[in-house]
Amino acid sequence: MRHPPDTTSPIRPRLPSPVRDVADPWLADRGVALRLKRDDLIHPLMPGNKWRKLTPNLRAAVERGHTRLLTFGGAYSNHIRAVAAAGAAYGLSTVGVVRGDELAAAPRNWSLARAEAHGMELAFVTRSAYRETLRGLSEDDSGTLRALEERWGRAYVLPEGGTNVLAARGAAELVAELPDLGPGDVVCCAVGTGGTLAGIAAALPAGARAVGFAVLKGAEGYLEGEVAALHERGWGRVFDSWRIEHGYHGGGYGRVPAELEAFAAEFEERHGVRLERRYVAKLLWGVYGLVERGELPPGSRVTAVITGPPDPEDPAGSTGSAGGARPGA
Numbered sequence: 001m002r003h004p005p006d007t008t009s010p011i012r013p014r015l016p017s018p019v020r021d022v023a024d025p026w027l028a029d030r031g032v033a034l035r036l037k038r039d040d041l042i043h044p045l046m047p048g049n050k051w052r053k054l055t056p057n058l059r060a061a062v063e064r065g066h067t068r069l070l071t072f073g074g075a076y077s078n079h080i081r082a083v084a085a086a087g088a089a090y091g092l093s094t095v096g097v098v099r100g101d102e103l104a105a106a107p108r109n110w111s112l113a114r115a116e117a118h119g120m121e122l123a124f125v126t127r128s129a130y131r132e133t134l135r136g137l138s139e140d141d142s143g144t145l146r147a148l149e150e151r152w153g154r155a156y157v158l159p160e161g162g163t164n165v166l167a168a169r170g171a172a173e174l175v176a177e178l179p180d181l182g183p184g185d186v187v188c189c190a191v192g193t194g195g196t197l198a199g200i201a202a203a204l205p206a207g208a209r210a211v212g213f214a215v216l217k218g219a220e221g222y223l224e225g226e227v228a229a230l231h232e233r234g235w236g237r238v239f240d241s242w243r244i245e246h247g248y249h250g251g252g253y254g255r256v257p258a259e260l261e262a263f264a265a266e267f268e269e270r271h272g273v274r275l276e277r278r279y280v281a282k283l284l285w286g287v288y289g290l291v292e293r294g295e296l297p298p299g300s301r302v303t304a305v306i307t308g309p310p311d312p313e314d315p316a317g318s319t320g321s322a323g324g325a326r327p328g329a
Contacts, residue, residue: 031298171199
């Protein structure tokens with residue numbers, strides 16, 4: 001028999017997460033300071049933006065009397081793993097709807113095996129059914145929600161990547177851990193679904209700016225629309241202190257071209273920080289690219305938010321095959 005979930009957090013995060021200055025002569029010569037907001041160190045099972053985005057949703061699920069979480073993701077989804085771990089900690093059952101019915105009979109990869117080890121029930125669906133379900137959820141189609149409830153029972157539904165208004169508000173809290181922000185400050189993050197960037201931009205003080213670096217190819221306009229929609233729904237207004245760069249995705253989600261790999265390896269060697277490749281390396285690659293192009297002028301101080309650690313199964317921080325997984329930043 002499942003015990004009622006604890007309304008206090010059973011997961012003890014490391015907050016505030018550390019902020020570390022990066023001593024880089026190349027940046028110093030150009031008058032730019034860089035520091036890393038190490039959200040990847042918040043918690044080993046719910047690191048970075050996963051903790052910030054999931055925690056307010058978990059509280060809402062418990063307060064509304066839910067005992068089950070239902071969410072969506074690809075074969076290597078960070079979000080799927082984090083929801084499985086969080087559900088186990090909070091005493092909630094979890095269901096992960098995974099894109100790709102061919103995976104059902106295949107040996108579990110390390111990521112899905114870890115989710116199952118936390119008690120998550122995995123449901124593998126065709127890619128077309130997956131897209132149709134997500135489309136219904138985004139359009140608030142009652143029929144889609146009814147079909148999910150008929151299949152899995154009453155559940156608190158978390159969107160793919162965990163991004164919703166509550167998640168964006170959770171991400172906004174990291175800005176309070178950077179109390180000295182002002183003119184000349186630029187807070188940067190990777191952008192997968194837009195929740196982290198939306199929260200950061202909404203919480204910035206006057207004069208500070210946010211720049212997101214898209215990890216998806218061909219998402220111009222779409223991601224901007226997602227962030228703007230979160231602002232309208234969550235804060236009832238628009239913000240003009242942010243933008244998204246689309247030139248550093250490396251060819252698309254899960255793609256790590258040789259140039260990006262060389263940059264990441266050199267950064268790790270020089271600064272002693274291992275970089276996750278699909279999000280974090282692209283973020284920093286973009287920061288250095290903007291400095292080189294003169295778009296981060298002398299006097300800028302960049303705070304790069306490290307939203308997650310390298311994959312634990314791969315020393316290089318990349319599985320080499322993302323299995324078509326969609327982002328979760």
